[in-house]
Amino acid sequence: MKNMIVLGLIAFPFLAALLLLFTKSEGAKKIAFAASVIEFALAVFAFAQLKQNAVHPELALNVPWIKTIGVNFHVAIDGISMLMVLLTALLVPFIILSSFRSNHENPSLFYSLILIMQMALTGVFTAMDGFLFYVFWELALIPIWFICLMWGSGDRARITLKFFIYTLVGSLFMLAGLIYLYQFTGSGEIGTKEFVGRSFDIKALYAAGASLDPGQQGWIFWAFFLAFAIKMPVFPFHTWQPDTYVAAPTAGTMLLSGIMLKMGTYGLIRWLLPLVPAGVHAWMDTAIILSVIGIVYASCIAIVQKDLKRLIAYSSIAHVGLISAGIFTLTAEGIQGGLMQMISHGINVVGLFFIAEIILSRTSTRQLAELGGIRNVEPQFAVLFLIVLLGSVALPLTSGFVGEFLLINGIYQYSTWAALFAGLTVILGAVYMLRSYQRVMLGETNSVTAGFAPLTFHEKAVLIPIVILIIALGVYPKPLMEIAEPAVKQIISIAGGIK
């Protein structure tokens, strides 16, 4: 039964998506929403299961898939995967609900693509087999590409092509790395008792990675790091991201920023760090420096943005830079903080993009200069925006603080200077966020914002739970932190901490 939970988490959205494809009706969004809520319930059930058996997490399924090359359909949920699966299952209902108002063409296709996306993401977060991981990794790219291309705006054909090719190129490096490592798996003579066949299983790959000499590990490091760095994205591989976020429909942007970029950070923790410990140790300085540059650089750029959505996109780069830097410090604080911040950032950024969408749909503009004074008209919206924003600038007692504090803590243990520069996000984040808040919400109402309609029920149904989550996780993050702790310790013990 327990084995089936993982399979269920992956298969259910897919089955729902298939069902949706055959219902060409107005009810598509409702079915999709119901399906995503059921999926969330399933994820919570899995969470409860894991919580009970924290010592022996048995939420795993391992069946042979392609025997000749040693590929298994091996999916399992430990603390780290659990948090990511939970995040996915939590955000997808919000994402579906948030697009209720915008009447997309061909809704059944739109929503089934979202659900297929969810299936692929859940697969990425649970796969314990390199081959399977790669399959899900690439599978996740397909639905989001269609979503951006078919329902996007602006110069979407060129932008989505760039996004697709850019991330695909990164993934190909990873594939090459995987195959290279695969050759070093297995041992013993064929026919003897000691013979172990080649395999893509995560443990076999870990062992293969560790057996390489440091130079080779360095190459493997870069092969994987490129894939993850582009996905997250880390400076200087980030330039696909702002354009794509702006051109994609809001649901697509939320999927990309809320969940999909966590594929990269998750990949760092699950695959990169334990896979090639010596490679990581050799290159962690570079990775941290790039990440920290990204934080300051993206924050500065966010200050001068004129378009709200683009501003959020750059702020996202800054946040992800902090996560990546924290993870590469190989400290428990850094990685736990990274996980916490992934969840917090996911919730936050979905909230922020939804707010941008609410503003766009009512005023037909996202230009900061044209907005202003919305607070006079719609104070409730202003309060919700403010709380989401405070979560984003990591004010204590919001979820953002717990993650950010632990990340900076980890970075500080690694290097004081890195922490100082990473910490600039505390200041710069406040600068660009408050600036945008002031431009959009405060001041005198103008002709564009005068007729700002009150929030609808659906909009409140998204924003209010998000706000509650932001505060609740900031005040009591313990359940999430606890569940990830054993898994994080295990990763660090394989990767070897800096101490």
Add this chain to the structure above:
Amino acid sequence: MIELVWLVPLLPLLGWLIIGLFGKRLSKALVGAIGCGSVLGAFGVSIAVFVAVAGHRGEFGSIKLFDWIQAGDFTASFSFLVDPLSSLFLLIITGVGFLIHVYSTGYMKEDEGYARFFAYLNLFVFFMLLLVLGDNYLIMFVGWEGVGLCSYLLIGFWFKNTDYNKAARKAFIMNRIGDLGFLLGILLIFVTFGSVSYESVFDTAASPGAGFSNNAVTTAICLLLFVGAMGKSAQIPLYTWLPDAMAGPTPVSALIHAATMVTAGIYMIARSNILYTLSETAMTVVATIGILTALFAATIGIFQNDIKKVLAYSTVSQLGLMFLGLGVGAYTGAVFHVMTHAFFKALLFLAAGSVIHAMHHEQDIRRMGGLKKYLPVTFATFFIGTIAISGIPPFAGFFSKDEILAHAYMHNKFFWFLGVLTSMMTAFYMFRLLYLTFYGEFRGTEEQEHHLHESPKSMTVPLMVLAGLSVAGGFLGVPELFAHGAHWLHGFLEPSFERSAMRMYTSHASHAEEYAIMGFAVLGAVAMWYLAKKHYSEPDNVPAEDDEEVNPVQKVIYNKYYVDEFYEAVITKPLNRISEFFYGIVELRFVDAIVNGIGDTVKWLAGIFRLAQTGNIGFYIFAMVISIVVILFIKIM
């Protein structure tokens, strides 16, 4: 009793929740009642806690609520520490806070954001209590940032005004600069001591032979924490937000920007007293920055014409004096001054608010004058506040200031001299304010004169209570000189400071010296009173209008030494330029151009290679055959 201390922050939090969620549906009277009631309740519990702490020596300790953050070796729990220092601050915050809440029910009566105002005030009180109650640095940081947020919200309370919003943003960002220092300080504490809870940090630091005395790490910790204090308590170079923060409603200025929040930096250093005591360098830096700020702000205060701005610079200056006190080891004196300052500065601000209320939001003292007869209660209380701040005995300010100055004298004569100079200037500009506002002829418009009225009871009663405190508050700390054991506060706070006191070089000044120090300060203050009275009683000596020519020195000081303009040119503008450069040049012309360049190169190469596709089948076959021949040839060879 102290187990119930969690009620103290909880009540304002509940007040905030109720008013915040249902404020619009409640009547103004009910909102006011909830707002004041929650703080009054907290005040009641605080008194009980205070009595318990004062009555039963040693009955303090920390009360753990729940684990908050735990990762790797890092642990921080939500726990409260009750000891003399925190219980005294509880009393100040809830007591003065309650009075200001009551005052606000009158002051904000006509405002459409009445409920919002009380929600913010209650939230502020909650965070401020968290700040002083936390039993580790992280909880202090929570309160620290939380009060910063409330300060932001309240400075920009009238959010339609862009200037106010800018002031609010400036306050928040400057505070955040300090907060980064504080945060790094906390991290260094964690890395050094393996914990952030006060108890284990101070135990480790104070243990003899641990080697934390005068070592570089201790100094670094102290300086980083002090950066945080500079931001929150408006010291050089991060002080410029406080005068601008006067954009908020006057009760806010009284509560946040005079009585409580800005003293958080003093609380922090007083709390970490053992660390500072261990580092002489840090102490010197604190004292130097403190006295410089005190002097600098006082000079600006002399030439300001906005009633609230004068008080704001006076606050900056007084805070500087408190830091001087901390820096010379007068921890009790500094905390004492926090208390008395809370009384008389809150009083002065509220009285100024009463004046502004009567003048229909006119704040320029050049438009006032002769208000004595129209606003008798306000005048009387303002007068008491002025005497108290000037340090004229036996009012509250005299005792606390004297204690700081006496310590400064023992420590460094030059600091003492500057301190006396500052306190003389304080007396001068405060009496200048008093005479320009309340004496002479009325200089405003006729309409304003017509509407002049004394404020309602809800506003004057808090004034009177605060006036009473400003008169009597000083007797909690009468110098030992007059009677042994007279300094009650010293005995009360001893448990919080005893470990520092043990290490501190303590030599008391002789009685003659102490009398001389007192006499000097009092004489100076009285002389300034006389000078101000003489000068500003003359109608000709009303300060010049902004467009009139004045001498250059005065002009520079009037424009606050152009520090804001300097920051604008050195920090804000370059930051914007760098950002523009990053975006316009690096991002678009370099990083993204490389990516696009790779794509374009592929396209260009494809453009060349495609020419091979002539469409001529014969050519293709020919190429194929030739290639096969070549391959075969190579193979055979």
Add this chain to the structure above:
Amino acid sequence: MSAIQVIPVHYYILLSVVLFSIGVLGVLFRRNAIIIFMCIELMLNAANLLLVAFSSYFSDAGGQVFVFFIMAVAAAEVAVGLAILTMIFRNTRSTDIDFLNKLKW
């Protein structure tokens, strides 16, 4: 000893090479699509001849199986190819392959 085996194997090879070369040259130098088609058949048959010959010499039926495959494929190819050619002729009134160069860059 069958009649085929009387003839030395290199004669077959030679014949096959000659036939194949004629086919290649025909494909390369003729411009009429039908003749090119015939030349392709010629090359296929050259290969078939060789396969049959070796099959017989080595007494391995595998080669002849391949021949049947090739003949079947060739038949299918002729059917499709000629149909295409007919269509081209109907549309362009020509079977000159130089004329059919629309499929280029």
